[in-house]
């Protein structure tokens with residue numbers, strides 16, 4: 001662990017995940033200074049924000065050098081897939097996040113499927129295609145529903161679950177022939193449908209060592225009862241008890257250990273967050289996907305559950321000096337409710353004035369996702385997911401109560417949010 005007040009941190013990103021990372025850094029005794037690029041309105045009120053195109057790796061390294069950053073935390077997937085960590089390291093700057101080789105676990109679904117099958121890690125059977133005719137012929141040999149995925153990054157939109165043969169064929173043609181996802185869909189993965197309940201497991205990894213954060217559950221659909229179109233996430237909670245102690249043991253033995261061993265065997269030194277999306281099926285947990293970074297709503301609930309300083313952990317992962325046995329959690333539960341803008345998940349309206357409460361309920365706070373700060377200190381909506389109403393509680397029910405109490409005190413024109421975040425777990429009890 002570095003000495004107190006020695007880290008000049010630069011956080012890359014502009015969403016709720018990055019605001020949660022900023023709050024953790026501001027609370028850390030290791031932080032000498034912290035800035036963000038490009039950031040959002042809430043972050044601008046708390047730290048210097050620098051304009052930056054996150055897909056410009058050269059400009060990112062130049063910025064980190066210019067402001068004297070000695071530790072960079074990479075929030076989103078795109079810069080990781082472009083090799084920003086490799087470039088920062090080449091410039092002598094330590095960073096949290098996998099290098100290009102490790103980031104492929106998120107950036108290429110066909111690479112990951114082959115990796116999982118090669119290492120006998122439980123996952124749905126799947127095959128890759130670059131041409132339409134063999135893909136359509138393969139579809140005829142499988143049962144419905146069937147899942148068609150663009151190989152590359154597609155901002156969470158590149159997965160189609162087809163319930164009818166015509167839908168499956170249309171999805172294949174849209175990706176391969178019409179290139180609706182551009183080059184991300186020049187190669188596709190067709191995989192079998194997994195039935196069960198989903199959960200996310202986030203690891204902070206340093207080679208073969210890792211810290212497993214409490215299991216969490218996101219809410220992807222825009223409407224109550226999991227209805228309506230998919231979103232970037234309408235809320236999350238942790239711990240998610242669908243991951244029972246038995247499921248957790250199986251995840252460790254059947255998924256985590258062989259994944260980290262497989263990476264090491266293939267010469268990939270993975271450092272950073274490994275997000276494992278699992279489906280808890282009747283036959284046990286299976287991998288749905290890997291991401292190479294924290295989930296956005298999941299990060300907002302997980303970091304506050306750490307008793308151990310998250311910044312120290314990220315730094316230890318990056319230097320290869322991680323000691324998982326020393327990590328402590330707070331107990332209780334955490335929840336975040338996404339407060340979304342009019343029109344989301346379609347084109348969101350921007351520029352509505354936001355009213356935040358002067359006093360927040362205990363252990364609750366607003367996390368900024370898509371906001372803008374003007375010169376007079378007012379916040380305006382500036383994205384689809386505008387704010388996260390976060391709360392920590394001794395129980396999940398208490399956390400949910402405080403988070404909704406906070407949500408009710410926040411106003412902007414067109415604001416909408418789900419009323420059933422964590423309801424599935426609360427109703428199970």
Ligand SMILES: Nc1ncnc2c1ncn2[C@@H]1O[C@H](COP(=O)(O)OP(=O)(O)OP(=O)(O)O)[C@@H](O)[C@H]1O
Nearest residue numbers: 124147156157158159191192193194277288289291
């Ligand atoms: N084989 C499968 N069986 C059932 N559902 C699936 C399967 N694959 C994906 N899904 C569903 O589609 C969603 C998106 O799939 P996946 O996680 O692979 O895509 P993604 O675009 O990378 O997601 P994210 O934005 O979370 O990174 C999953 O969260 C899951 O609900």
Ligand SMILES: [Mg+2]
Nearest residue numbers: 106289290291
């Ligand atoms: Mg993904």
